[in-house]
Amino acid sequence: MPFTSPIQDIRFILDHVVPFDRVAASERFAEATPDTVTAILTEAGRLADEVLAPLNRAGDLHPARLENGIVRTSPGFEGGFRAIAEGGWIGLTANPEYGGMGLPVALGTAVNDMMSGACLSLQLNPLLTQGQIEALDAHGSDALKELYLPKLISGEWSGTMNLTEPQAGSDVGALRSKAEPNGDGTYRISGQKIYITWGDADFMNNICHLVLARLPDGAPGTKGISLFMVPKFLPDADGNPGERNSLRVVSLEHKLGIHGSPTAVMEYDGATGWLVGEEHGGMAAMFTMMNNARLTVGVQGVGMAEAAFQHALAYARDRKQGKAPGTGAIVEHADVRRMLSAMKADIFAARSIALACATAIDMGHATGDDDWTARAAFLTPIAKAFGTDVGVAVASEGVQVHGGMGFIEETGAGQYLRDVRITPIYEGTNGIQAMDLVARKMMDGGDAAYRLLDEIEKTAEAARGTLPELAEAAWGAAETLRETTEWLVGQDLNDRFAGAVPYLRAFARVLGGHYHLAAAMAEGGNGPRTALARFYLKRLLPEHAGLLAQVREGADGLYDLSPDDLAA
Numbered sequence: 066m067p068f069t070s071p072i073q074d075i076r077f078i079l080d081h082v083v084p085f086d087r088v089a090a091s092e093r094f095a096e097a098t099p100d101t102v103t104a105i106l107t108e109a110g111r112l113a114d115e116v117l118a119p120l121n122r123a124g125d126l127h128p129a130r131l132e133n134g135i136v137r138t139s140p141g142f143e144g145g146f147r148a149i150a151e152g153g154w155i156g157l158t159a160n161p162e163y164g165g166m167g168l169p170v171a172l173g174t175a176v177n178d179m180m181s182g183a184c185l186s187l188q189l190n191p192l193l194t195q196g197q198i199e200a201l202d203a204h205g206s207d208a209l210k211e212l213y214l215p216k217l218i219s220g221e222w223s224g225t226m227n228l229t230e231p232q233a234g235s236d237v238g239a240l241r242s243k244a245e246p247n248g249d250g251t252y253r254i255s256g257q258k259i260y261i262t263w264g265d266a267d268f269m270n271n272i273c274h275l276v277l278a279r280l281p282d283g284a285p286g287t288k289g290i291s292l293f294m295v296p297k298f299l300p301d302a303d304g305n306p307g308e309r310n311s312l313r314v315v316s317l318e319h320k321l322g323i324h325g326s327p328t329a330v331m332e333y334d335g336a337t338g339w340l341v342g343e344e345h346g347g348m349a350a351m352f353t354m355m356n357n358a359r360l361t362v363g364v365q366g367v368g369m370a371e372a373a374f375q376h377a378l379a380y381a382r383d384r385k386q387g388k389a390p391g392t393g394a395i396v397e398h399a400d401v402r403r404m405l406s407a408m409k410a411d412i413f414a415a416r417s418i419a420l421a422c423a424t425a426i427d428m429g430h431a432t433g434d435d436d437w438t439a440r441a442a443f444l445t446p447i448a449k450a451f452g453t454d455v456g457v458a459v460a461s462e463g464v465q466v467h468g469g470m471g472f473i474e475e476t477g478a479g480q481y482l483r484d485v486r487i488t489p490i491y492e493g494t495n496g497i498q499a500m501d502l503v504a505r506k507m508m509d510g511g512d513a514a515y516r517l518l519d520e521i522e523k524t525a526e527a528a529r530g531t532l533p534e535l536a537e538a539a540w541g542a543a544e545t546l547r548e549t550t551e552w553l554v555g556q557d558l559n560d561r562f563a564g565a566v567p568y569l570r571a572f573a574r575v576l577g578g579h580y581h582l583a584a585a586m587a588e589g590g591n592g593p594r595t596a597l598a599r600f601y602l603k604r605l606l607p608e609h610a611g612l613l614a615q616v617r618e619g620a621d622g623l624y625d626l627s628p629d630d631l632a633a
Contacts, residue, residue: 066477067379068118068372070110070179074416076102077594081587082580083421084428085171091431094169102172109154109176116148117183124186124325125480129266131317131327136265139325143268145187149180150220155191159198163214170360170430174423177361178416181368185484186325188368190223190263192361197224197275200354201294204342209294212304213273222271222296226354227258227331235497237277237348238286244278244293244338254278254295254338257315257330260491264329265297265314271306272297274331275354276338277347284345292347293338311336322483355492356445360426362492363448364419366456366485367412373456373481374408377463380476381405386468395466404466408459410601413584414577415448415455421580422448436516443506443513446498451573453488454495460485499565502572504558511554514572518547521579528582531590538602539578542609546575549613556619563623564616571612578606 079085079102089097124139131137149155158173159165173195180188198217201210216222233239242256254276265272274295283289298306315330342350381396389397396402422444429438460482464471471478489495506513525540553561553568581598588594 066118066121066372066376066480068114068121068183069375070106070113070182071371071416072106072110072179074413075175075178075420076106077584077587078413078417078420078580079171079175082417082583083171083424085169085420085424088169088171088424088427088431091428093431094427096167097169097172101168105157105168105172106175108152109179112148112152112154113179113183117145117180117187120145120187120325121184122477122480124184125322125484126324128324129317129327131314134313135267136314136317136327136329138266138268138327139186142187142266142325145184146190146220146268149187149191154180155194155220156198156218158195159218160202160214163202163210164218165198169423169427171420171423171427174360174364174419178364178368178371178419181365182372183368184325185365185369186323188365189323189326190266191220192358192365193226193262194220194224195361196226196354196357197273199357200275200292200350201341203353204292204346204350205294206339206341209339209341212300213294216271216304217273222273223263223266223269224273224275225261225264226351226358227261227274227276227295228351229260230257231259235494238288238290240277240279240290242276242278242333244280244291246280247337250339252278252280252293252338252340253335254293254312254333255335257332259330260318261329261331262326262491264327264331266327270298271300274312275341275351276333277351278338280344287348289345290347291344292341292350294341295333295336295338299337321486322480323487358492359445359449359498360419360422362488363415363422363450363452366453366488367415367419369456369481369485369488370408370412370415370459373460373463373478373485374405374412376478376481377408377466378405380470380478381466401466404462406597406600407605408462410581410597410605411455411459411577413597414573414580414601415452417580417584418444418573418576419448419452421576436513439509439513440517443502443517446502446506447569447573447576449492450489450495450498450569453485454570456485456488457482495569496566499569500562502569503553503561503565507554507561511550514550515547517576518543518550521575524579524583524586528586532582532585532595532598535582535585535598535602538606539575539582542575542578542606545610545613546571549616552617560619563620564618567612567615571609571616574606574609574612578602 120141156165161167244252276295301307311334318328384395391397425441467478521543525536528536581601585595585598
């Protein structure tokens with residue numbers, strides 16, 4: 066399906082909305098010059114538009130399949146993956162010591178945004194590998210890093226993460242997979258894992274599985290879990306794939322969407338593995354990979370929203386129906402224009418939040434400043450949850466714009482909705498992201514939140530001279546959010562959890578208003594970005610008030626209906 070990478074929008078956000086200029090000015094990322102950024106975005110956009118986007122429909126209509134123990138991938142996916150690997154895109158942000166480019170996470174996030182919009186099913190493959198690269202670089206032994214990282218970065222081998230088991234979903238500590246020492250520095254890994262994205266592929270030389278399992282002396286729960294590298298083929302003395310390991314794909318899941326991405330049930334039967342990180346320290350190591358994936362999943366939602374919006378807009382500009390002014394197409398109808406404007410405004414807000422999060426990660430790396438690291442941690446659950454919620458909402462609205470034709474598979478509108486629907490679920494459901502925000506991310510008493518709110522109000526004050534009405538809306542929303550945050554940090558955990566989802570949504574709404582206002586100011590207060598900001602701040606931002614009212618209810622009344630009452 067046709068797709069045009071939003072290079073102009075991404076570049077505008079990097080140049081005018083988030084502090085990417087400070088990233089590029091740092092010694093660590095001195096190579097991220099304007100010319101380099103332009104070249105990266107342009108080439109990634111060309112790859113997404115010309116190579117990956119044409120594969121999207123084929124992946125949906127011709128899913129990956131398990132055939133005599135071999136995972137057969139969708140038509141064209143091997144060529145698409147090779148184009149990604151040979152272009153160096155997998156290692157864009159990886160450590161140069163092992164063959165990576167060492168460029169900012171913000172650029173990697175922008176590239177993943179474009180590739181997700183082009184073909185989410187295929188983009189999932191390098192996404193998992195990138196997360197594994199980061200986890201190994203942070204926690205792997207020198208021997209593991211020297212053997213695996215160059216091959217993962219080059220795309221010669223790919224990586225997965227294996228957490229979930231039939232009885233252990235979000236409750237990872239309930240896992241039953243076992244790891245027993247072999248006495249030679251290796252371990253025998255046994256157990257079954259489910260929902261393993263790109264668990265195998267017929268075009269990969271080796272698949273490297275990071276597997277959570279429990280050692281014999283491991284304590285119950287998450288504190289007793291360790292992490293292991295378990296490759297499909299055991300590397301020989303020269304580091305090449307050798308003997309087949311004792312693991313197999315039991316089956317592939319039949320899913321609502323992302324049909325081109327093989328989601329495997331994996332069985333490990335005494336497979337040979339190597340410890341990654343410390344014994345019983347598996348969750349800390351795996352969370353490095355998961356945090357990488359959470360931001361990237363957020364921009365998967367943004368990329369899919371972009372693709373669904375483009376598809377809906379093209380249809381609305383072409384479809385003639387009813388009496389409409391101007392062109393006579395349905396894009397001229399007030400309700401259709403409302404839907405399209407809301408879609409575009411929310412995409413800009415979600416993309417800005419994701420790039421702000423990525424920029425904070427980069428600034429933390431470049432400066433070692435704890436405030437930047439805290440900001441990145443605070444923004445990660447918001448970027449993941451809001452980005453994917455926007456992806457689902459925009460894709461659903463895209464079907465609505467098509468009317469009855471949106472319900473017909475041949476138009477392709479439904480595929481965006483089916484594909485993006487997984488994103489609020491995997492890498493930690495959005496409810497879990499919200500609980501993380503109001504619990505772990507507020508162990509500082511709300512300091513990270515307050516610093517963000519200070520910045521929002523400072524921008525609003527600066528805008529009062531040119532955009533007084535919009536500035537007042539942004540400032541007032543920030544103050545209401547501040548008051549609710551002050552109330553929230555004084556509550557017990559269950560009251561926080563009861564209002565966690567509306568709180569995260571409200572924070573995202575206010576951040577979106579902030580970034581839209583910054584865009585309008587950069588434009589001079591007159592133009593299409595200002596018009597979009599006005600739409601967002603006047604029509605979408607007011608949602609924050611109702612959300613914060615829900616937050617302040619806490620858990621009161623939440624359990625008044627028993628399970629039997631709910632079933633009645």
